[in-house]
Amino acid sequence: MSAERRAELEANLTAVQERIDAACAAADRPREEVELIVVTKFFPRSDLDLLADIGVRDIGENREQEASAKLADGGTPPGVRTHFIGQLQSKKAGAVARWADVVHSVDRTKLVGGLARGAERSGRELTVLLQVDLEEGGHGQRGGASPQDLPALADAVAGSPLRLGGIMAVAPLGADPDPAFARLERISHELREAHPEATWISAGMSADLESAVRHGATHLRVGTAILGTRPDRR
Ligand SMILES: *Cc1c(COP(=O)(O)O)cnc(C)c1O
Numbered sequence: 001m002s003a004e005r006r007a008e009l010e011a012n013l014t015a016v017q018e019r020i021d022a023a024c025a026a027a028d029r030p031r032e033e034v035e036l037i038v039v040t041k042f043f044p045r046s047d048l049d050l051l052a053d054i055g056v057r058d059i060g061e062n063r064e065q066e067a068s069a070k071l072a073d074g075g076t077p078p079g080v081r082t083h084f085i086g087q088l089q090s091k092k093a094g095a096v097a098r099w100a101d102v103v104h105s106v107d108r109t110k111l112v113g114g115l116a117r118g119a120e121r122s123g124r125e126l127t128v129l130l131q132v133d134l135e136e137g138g139h140g141q142r143g144g145a146s147p148q149d150l151p152a153l154a155d156a157v158a159g160s161p162l163r164l165g166g167i168m169a170v171a172p173l174g175a176d177p178d179p180a181f182a183r184l185e186r187i188s189h190e191l192r193e194a195h196p197e198a199t200w201i202s203a204g205m206s207a208d209l210e211s212a213v214r215h216g217a218t219h220l221r222v223g224t225a226i227l228g229t230r231p232d233r234r
Contacts, residue, residue: 039223062086166200
């Protein structure tokens with residue numbers, strides 16, 4: 001069973017790597033500019049271990065409790081960086097900072113204190129990305145700060161012990177991702193005028209990674225194309 005699953009993950013990972021190679025070539029970007037984060041939410045700890053074994057170095061989770069439980073069971077696999085990509089409640093910020101290396105979903109200043117305290121308490125360096133809402137008119141259902149609120153949010157992170165890594169977004173549901181990711185890239189350029197260190201653009205999932213690579217994504221978050229369709233938990 002585990003040998004079968006391993007072979008399946010390996011084949012899917014190779015296929016996704018080939019898509020990224022092709023997307024980088026088409027966009028005339030060096031392949032090393034783009035990192036792959038494998039999103040393991042809803043899948044068991046055994047898959048994390050298999051992925052680590054076949055060379056995956058970055059995994060993403062979107063629920064604090066699920067991730068803590070998986071990582072408590074044996075610790076984070078050696079050499080693997082953990083990314084929190086889900087919507088974050090303030091009261092969970094400290095808990096996330098205990099295990100995450102990168103939090104992609106900081107969308108309000110209220111989260112900064114809790115994350116900074118949690119990271120400090122566990123003696124970790126925490127990188128955070130500012131999540132941007134790309135829905136036209138704002139107030140999308142997938143979280144994110146509106147672009148006009150980003151400068152203040154960036155200043156709050158930069159003034160804290162957290163490391164400001166860059167920005168993150170999810171393409172609007174049911175719309176062409178290209179204009180949304182093009183806008184995200186412009187937002188990133190603006191942000192870097194005040195915060196040159198904030199170079200990461202976390203964008204692109206299983207269905208739209210090519211579009212994200214075309215528009216400067218540095219980190220892709222891919223789940224389904226590697227692990228398969230998520231089991232329905234509800
Ligand atoms: C689940 C999730 C992904 C991965 O999506 P797939 O379509 O399964 O590749 C990426 N980003 C976020 C924020 C997610 O919640």
